[in-house]
Amino acid sequence: MRHDHLIDTKQLSRQDIEDVLDRAAEIDADPAAFGDRHAGKLLGLLFYEPSTRTKMSFETSIKRLGGDIVDMGSVESSSVKKGESLADTTRVIEGYADALVLRHPSQGAAKMVSEFVDVPLLNAGDGAGHHPTQTLLDLYTIRENAGLDDLTIGIMGDLKYGRTVHSLAHALTNFDTRQHFISPGSLKLPRSVRYDLHEAGANVREHTDIEDVLPNLDVLYVTRIQRERFPDENEYRAVAGDYRIDLETLEGARDDLTIMHPLPRVDEIAPEVDETDHAKYFEQAHNGIPVRMALLDSMLEDQ
Amino acid sequence: MSDHELRVSKIRNGTVIDHIRAGQALNVLAILGIDGSDGEEVSVGMNVPSDRMGRKDIVKVEGKELSQNEVDVLSLIAPDASINIIREYEVAEKHRLERPEYVVGILSCPNSNCISTEDEPVDSKFEVLSDGVRCEYCETIIRDDLAAHISVK
Numbered sequence: 090m091r092h093d094h095l096i097d098t099k100q101l102s103r104q105d106i107e108d109v110l111d112r113a114a115e116i117d118a119d120p121a122a123f124g125d126r127h128a129g130k131l132l133g134l135l136f137y138e139p140s141t142r143t144k145m146s147f148e149t150s151i152k153r154l155g156g157d158i159v160d161m162g163s164v165e166s167s168s169v170k171k172g173e174s175l176a177d178t179t180r181v182i183e184g185y186a187d188a189l190v191l192r193h194p195s196q197g198a199a200k201m202v203s204e205f206v207d208v209p210l211l212n213a214g215d216g217a218g219h220h221p222t223q224t225l226l227d228l229y230t231i232r233e234n235a236g237l238d239d240l241t242i243g244i245m246g247d248l249k250y251g252r253t254v255h256s257l258a259h260a261l262t263n264f265d266t267r268q269h270f271i272s273p274g275s276l277k278l279p280r281s282v283r284y285d286l287h288e289a290g291a292n293v294r295e296h297t298d299i300e301d302v303l304p305n306l307d308v309l310y311v312t313r314i315q316r317e318r319f320p321d322e323n324e325y326r327a328v329a330g331d332y333r334i335d336l337e338t339l340e341g342a343r344d345d346l347t348i349m350h351p352l353p354r355v356d357e358i359a360p361e362v363d364e365t366d367h368a369k370y371f372e373q374a375h376n377g378i379p380v381r382m383a384l385l386d387s388m389l390e391d392q
Numbered sequence: 393m394s395d396h397e398l399r400v401s402k403i404r405n406g407t408v409i410d411h412i413r414a415g416q417a418l419n420v421l422a423i424l425g426i427d428g429s430d431g432e433e434v435s436v437g438m439n440v441p442s443d444r445m446g447r448k449d450i451v452k453v454e455g456k457e458l459s460q461n462e463v464d465v466l467s468l469i470a471p472d473a474s475i476n477i478i479r480e481y482e483v484a485e486k487h488r489l490e491r492p493e494y495v496v497g498i499l500s501c502p503n504s505n506c507i508s509t510e511d512e513p514v515d516s517k518f519e520v521l522s523d524g525v526r527c528e529y530c531e532t533i534i535r536d537d538l539a540a541h542i543s544v545k
C-alpha cells in the first residue's frame with residue numbers, strides 16, 4: 090500500500106486491499122517470521138475516547154512486530170483537558186513516534202490531523218465517520234469464509250451512525266458484491282454514504298425487514314443499535330427487537346451463511362447463535378492482529 | 393444605463409453585484425459580512441425589473457472589492473450574478489461567476505460533531521457538487537438553503 094495515511098476506505102483500491110489481506114495471511118501462517126521486523130519502531134497511540142479492545146489490538150500488533158508504543162494516556166489526565174487543540178497535540182507527539190493511531194469522537198478528526206502531521210496516521214475511528222482498520226479485518230474474515238467476489242452481503246442495524254458500516258460499504262464497492270442494507274427507517278445510511286455508493290456504481294438495496302433478504306445472503310454483518318439514538322426507551326425496544334438474530338430467525342438462512350459483528354454486542358445476536366457454524370465474530374475479532382500487523386508492516390516499511 | 397439601474401446610486405470605488413436572483417440580496421450581503429456596522433455605504437435594489445430575469449436584486453458596495461473566496465460562495469447562491477469592480481466610477485473589471493471546486497472558510501458545517509466546528513486551526517472546506525456542497529471533513533452534504541450555513545465573521 091502506498092499511502093502515507095489511512096483515513097478512510099475510499100482511498101483504497103482493490104489492489105491495496107488485497108495487498109494488506111495477502112500480507113495478513115502470510116503473517117497468520119508464520120507470525121514468528123515477522124517478530125523483529127520493526128524493532129525499535131514506536132507507534133503513538135492517541136485515544137480521545139476509550140476503546141480498550143481497539144487500543145490493545147494496536148498495542149499487540151506493534152509489539153508482535155518488535156516495536157513498542159508511546160501512549161498519550163487517558164484524555165482526562167492530559168493537556169487536552171487544558172484546551173490544547175488536537176492539531177497541536179498531534180504535531181508534538183509525531184516527534185516521538187514513527188506512526189500515529191488516532192481515535193477521536195469527532196467526525197473528520199483524522200482527516201484534519203493528516204493535514205498537520207508527516208508520519209503515517211491511522212484512523213482508528215472518528216465519530217460516526219470511518220473505521221478503516223476494522224474494515225480490513227472484516228474483509229479478511231469475509232474472504233476466508235465466503236470470498237470477496239460474487240458475494241451477497243446483508244449489513245444490518247445502525248447504518249446511520251455505524252462507522253464500521255460506512256467503511257465496509259465503501260470498501261466492498263471494489264469487489265463484485267451485492268449489498269443489502271437492513272435498518273429501521275430512522276437509522277438508514279446517511280446521505281453522504283449513499284452518494285458515494287451511487288458514484289461508485291455499487292449494487293445496493295435498502296430494506297427494513299431482514300426476512301426479505303436473509304435467504305439470499307452469503308454474509309450477514311450485524312451492528313448494534315444504541316439506546317441513546319432514540320428519544321425514549323419504548324421506541325428503542327420496539328426497534329431493537331426487530332433487528333435481533335436468534336436460532337428462529339436463522340431458519341430462513343443458508344447453511345453456509347457467515348454471521349459477523351464488529352463487537353461488542355449487546356443482545357442483537359442471541360448467545361445460542363455462538364454455538365452454530367454461522368458465528369464468525371470471535372474469529373473476526375482475532376483477525377484484527379494479523380491484519381493490523383500487516384498494515385503497520387507496510388506503513389512502517391519505508392519509515 | 394437604464395432607468396431602473398439609476399434607482400441605485402453610482403459608486404466611486406467598490407463592487408456592483410448585478411443579476412442576483414430576486415430575494416437573495418440580503419444573503420449576498422451576509423456572505424460579504426456586510427451589515428452596515430463598519431459604516432460602509434451600501435445600496436440594495438430588490439425585485440428590480442430585469443429583461444433577462446424578470447425580477448432581480450442588485451447590490452452596490454462602496455469601498456469593497458470582493459475576494460476570490462467571496463466570489464466563489466456567491467456563485468453557489470447567486471449563480472447568475474455578474475460582478476463589476478468599479479474604480480473611479482468606471483467598470484474596471486467584469487466577472488462572471490464560475491462554480492469553484494471548493495469553498496473555504498465561508499460556510500460552516502451543520503454537523504455539530506464535525507471537527508471543523510471545533511476550536512481547531514482549520515477553516516471549513518466544502519467540495520462543490522453538482523447539486524450541493526459537501527464538507528471535506530465529515531462529508532455531510534448540504535443541498536438546500538446554503539445561505540443558512542454562511543458563517544458571517
Ligand SMILES: [Zn+2]
Pocket residue numbers: 197501502503506507508527528529530531532
Ligand atoms: Zn463537517
